[in-house]
Amino acid sequence: MEEGLRERKKRETRRRIADMAMGLFMTKGFDNVTVAEVARAADVSVNTVFNYFGTKEDLFLDREQELQESYDRVVRERAPGESVVEAFRRDYFAAMDAGDWRYGFNEGADVFSRLIMESPSLRARAREIDHLITMSLAATLAEETGADPDDLAPELVAGQILGLTRVVSRHLLRRTTAGEGRREALAALREQARAAFDRLESGIGGYGRRPVE
Amino acid sequence: MEEGLRERKKRETRRRIADMAMGLFMTKGFDNVTVAEVARAADVSVNTVFNYFGTKEDLFLDREQELQESYDRVVRERAPGESVVEAFRRDYFAAMDAGDWRYGFNEGADVFSRLIMESPSLRARAREIDHLITMSLAATLAEETGADPDDLAPELVAGQILGLTRVVSRHLLRRTTAGEGRREALAALREQARAAFDRLESGIGGYGRRPVE
């Protein structure tokens, strides 16, 4: 009894709902699709949709929660002699080469991101998830470094690192959206990511220093 | 015709709605107050409430938008020879001494913050405002430093600085909520804020470096 009929049907229903929803969102935009519409397309009742997904937003941002585990692993599996930032730098550049979806480097990530940007409720939910992921990473950092519970460093470091990846990846979206070829945009991004990580490592103490008159 | 009766009444109505709303929110919690309730308390119709405030959340977070201008000024009015981070450090510590509400140092900021934390929709809206403020600060930084439009430094620096203030200020809330006296909590916070700004200036390049085996 590895997997009963019940379990399989549940998994299938969940997937059918999510797939139908994504299809509708992609073609019509998130706010122009009602939950009733999704339910009809998936051939279930509205209540069943809310049975599997807490909110309409979760229909769209289903996979985002997996990121949490991914980032935690980057820290935990960093190499001997490697700092946390170095580990993320390595992970980020590897993701660029591999077209990893975690940082928005996959084909079609632009459509996905644009849909989020265009919907206030999706933006809000995405930010909430970002925050949860940051807190999770902070907890992992605190555990890995044996930090004091009152030490703010883990939370600050987590915020700075993830903030960096989000800003840099968002810039890629801006460029491709502006019509620039994906190839050139990625090449330019590599340089900007390098500079960003460098600045993160060496600090921004002198940034924008006003000259003495 | 400095100010007609019309203008005055509008201002009064707006204020009455905001005040009544805040009073209800404080005593019953944000999610336990309906817009209809606010309207009744302010003696207007529901539509009038939405006439003055775009959403229910804006009833609560009315003043937050002023922060934008405030942070921009910190950058623009930094002293000769002073870097951006130094200017914010100075502003932040001055605010601590003055009990400034901008960073949550005023009396009663804890109640305010707790209400935000406890309501998902308020949290979401607060984060959206945070993001807008960060983007505004980034634009100011770009202008002040004459940065290239493709330079990500302004956005990254803005995010790091404001992220720092939010994390540190949130820690004060955690401490006072835990029962610690405001006096001691503030004293401890000073040291933590100093460490946080130092780390921001000098970078986190070596953070969490795993020892070579």
Next chain:
DNA sequence: CCCTAAATTTGGAGGCGATGAAAAATGATC
């Protein structure tokens, strides 16, 4: 097979935030 217990799905009623349009009230203007 049949029966029962448990899980899943459904329908219906309703609350709440938000929008839109037309009617009513109020202030401004001449």
Next chain:
DNA sequence: GATCATTTTTCATCGCCTCCAAATTTAGGG
């Protein structure tokens, strides 16, 4: 005081979401 513009109200409606009870489906044992 009549007229015009603005503001407020009323009324209708939509969409997300919750709660509850009834109906359906599956699991497991006789």
